[in-house]
Amino acid sequence: MRIVITNFIPDRSRPGLTTTAIGAVDLQGAGGNWATVGRRSRGGRRVHRQREKRKGKSVGLRIGTLNVGTMTGKGRELADMMERRKVDILCVQETRWKGSKARSIGAGFKLFYYGVDSKRNGVGVVLKEEFVRNVLEVKRVSDRVMSLKLEIEGVMSNVVSGYAPQVGCELEEKERFWRELDEVMESIPTGERVVIGADFNGHVGEGNTGDEEVMGKFGVKERNLEGQMVVDFAKRMDMAVVNTYFQNREEHRVTYKSGGRSTQVDYILCRRGNLKEISDCKVVVGESVARQHRMVVCRMSLLVCKTKRSKIEIEKKSKWWKLKKECCEEFRQKLRQALGGQVVLPDDWETTAEVIRETGRKVLGVIWKEERR
Numbered sequence: 001m002r003i004v005i006t007n008f009i010p011d012r013s014r015p016g017l018t019t020t021a022i023g024a025v026d027l028q029g030a031g032g033n034w035a036t037v038g039r040r041s042r043g044g045r046r047v048h049r050q051r052e053k054r055k056g057k058s059v060g061l062r063i064g065t066l067n068v069g070t071m072t073g074k075g076r077e078l079a080d081m082m083e084r085r086k087v088d089i090l091c092v093q094e095t096r097w098k099g100s101k102a103r104s105i106g107a108g109f110k111l112f113y114y115g116v117d118s119k120r121n122g123v124g125v126v127l128k129e130e131f132v133r134n135v136l137e138v139k140r141v142s143d144r145v146m147s148l149k150l151e152i153e154g155v156m157s158n159v160v161s162g163y164a165p166q167v168g169c170e171l172e173e174k175e176r177f178w179r180e181l182d183e184v185m186e187s188i189p190t191g192e193r194v195v196i197g198a199d200f201n202g203h204v205g206e207g208n209t210g211d212e213e214v215m216g217k218f219g220v221k222e223r224n225l226e227g228q229m230v231v232d233f234a235k236r237m238d239m240a241v242v243n244t245y246f247q248n249r250e251e252h253r254v255t256y257k258s259g260g261r262s263t264q265v266d267y268i269l270c271r272r273g274n275l276k277e278i279s280d281c282k283v284v285v286g287e288s289v290a291r292q293h294r295m296v297v298c299r300m301s302l303l304v305c306k307t308k309r310s311k312i313e314i315e316k317k318s319k320w321w322k323l324k325k326e327c328c329e330e331f332r333q334k335l336r337q338a339l340g341g342q343v344v345l346p347d348d349w350e351t352t353a354e355v356i357r358e359t360g361r362k363v364l365g366v367i368w369k370e371e372r373r
Contacts, residue, residue, distance in 0.1 A: 059153050059302040064284075065091040065161070065197025065266055067293035071113070071124070072096065074289060075105035078126065081289050083107045087297055088128045091161035091197025095122035100140050112148060114140035123161040139187075145180045149192075153304045158188050162198030167226060174226075178233060185237045193302070196239070196269040199293070202226025203263055204241055211235075213272070216245035220253050220264035234269060242268040242281045242298055252282040258292045268298050277301050317367050318360040331363045 064087045068074060071092070082090055092111070098118045105111050108129035115122030121143040127135070127150075136156075137149040147160040162181055165173045181196075188194055205223030208215045214234035219241075223231075234241055243253065243264065255266035268281060281298035289295075323331060338355050 057153065057304040059155075059304060061089065061152075061300045061302055062087045062297055063089045063091075063159070063195050063197065063268065063300055064295050064297040065093075065199070065268055066290055066295040067093045067163070067199040067266060068290050069094055069292070070096040071111070071122075075103075075111070076107070077289050079105045079107035079109040081287055081295075082109055082126065082128070085284060085287075085295075085297065087295075088131060089159055089195075090126040090295070091159065092124045092126060093122075093161065093163035093199040094120075095124050096120065097122050097124075102138075112138055112146070114143060114146050116143045121163060123163050125159055125161050139184065141180050141184060144177050145184060147184050147188075152302060155302055155304055156189075156192040157302070158192055158194045160184055160194065160196040160198070162196060162200070164198065164200045164202065164226065164229075166201050167224075174229070178229060181233065182236070193274055194239075194269075194271055195298075195300075196267075197296070198269075199266050200226065200230045201265050202228075202230050203265065204230055204244060204267070208244065214239065215241040218247050218253060219244045220250065220262075230267065238272050239269045240272045240275045242270055242275070242278055243296060245275070245278075246281050248282045251285060255283055255294050255296055256292055257294070266293060266296050268296055270300075277303055318357065319364040319367060320360060322364045327364055331359065334363050335359045 062085075064082075064085075068078065071078075078090075078092075081087075092113075095113050095115055096118055097113050097115045100114045102110055102112045105126065109126050110129065110132050111124050111126045112135075113122065113124030123144060123146050125146065125148050127148075131150060131152070134150045134152055135148055136151055139147045139149075141147070144163045144165075145160070147158055150157050150159065160181070162177070164177050185194070203221055203224045204215060204219045204227040206217065206219045206221060208217050208219075211231055214231060230241065233239070243255075250262075253264055254262045256263045270278065277300050279299050279301060281296065284295045284297055287295060335356065338359050339352070
């Protein structure tokens, strides 16, 4: 008996391909006509490597922000948390450390901080040891705003830590904070990366109707006046509120918990054009470094463009070595003619030098030489 098989049978030994039996297959052992069909991926490993090479290199970073409440007695605990959670850069607020310094906090992490009062405010940025040597500039604007400029694989990146005044503070103080943050942003060239980690003490709210260009739909609860200031700043500086673009459970969106209150006041912002480099952003739960706030962490793949090849310029070089041979007398005669029969060289050396070079090119000839600029 002969049976025609028409259904597809997956070939487990070759992922991505499908095998089918065509023609007649003899159940008693006669060989059937088998063919492999399906779309083959074009090219082998070599082609895939070339494609990856054209895409450019990417550097993975985990950048976070956290209102620590105070840094006193928390240095080592904070470093251990960053090491365990694999966080490379962390913006911290409300450090309550007076001074303008950089201090090692253990486990290979270093804190750059600034504060003017040991009882309130204070901001800082914690860096993993491998990035400390990449710091090019530290701007300590005030005890609410500071920034670091780093060069990572040739890419200029700016990390800004901010701590906005609370809801009950005076409007003048709030306006001063946003003015300082605007000045920092305006001082950064548009071609450089910027990541802002801040406790803005405001709720941008859930949904993004009318604000689709700067935020996603996944905020928390309703927007308040301070949250509107965050959105206005994002529009002003062409930034994106990263937290709101990722659909996580509410537990992974809430950044502040106190008693029965659950809100979102801590945010990470980046340039809208670099939003595609961020693959995830969520709140880390289960840590006890801060009593009320929770750490927000985003996973970023920093796209590193390949350096362009240097330009090649062609330069003409006269064959001056021929003066040692038969061309010496001819060169002398031609040069005398070019100078109008003068024996003594003119005082205008620039004109004379050009005449000598031009005569050398005509009499001695030139050689073309490639030079990389």
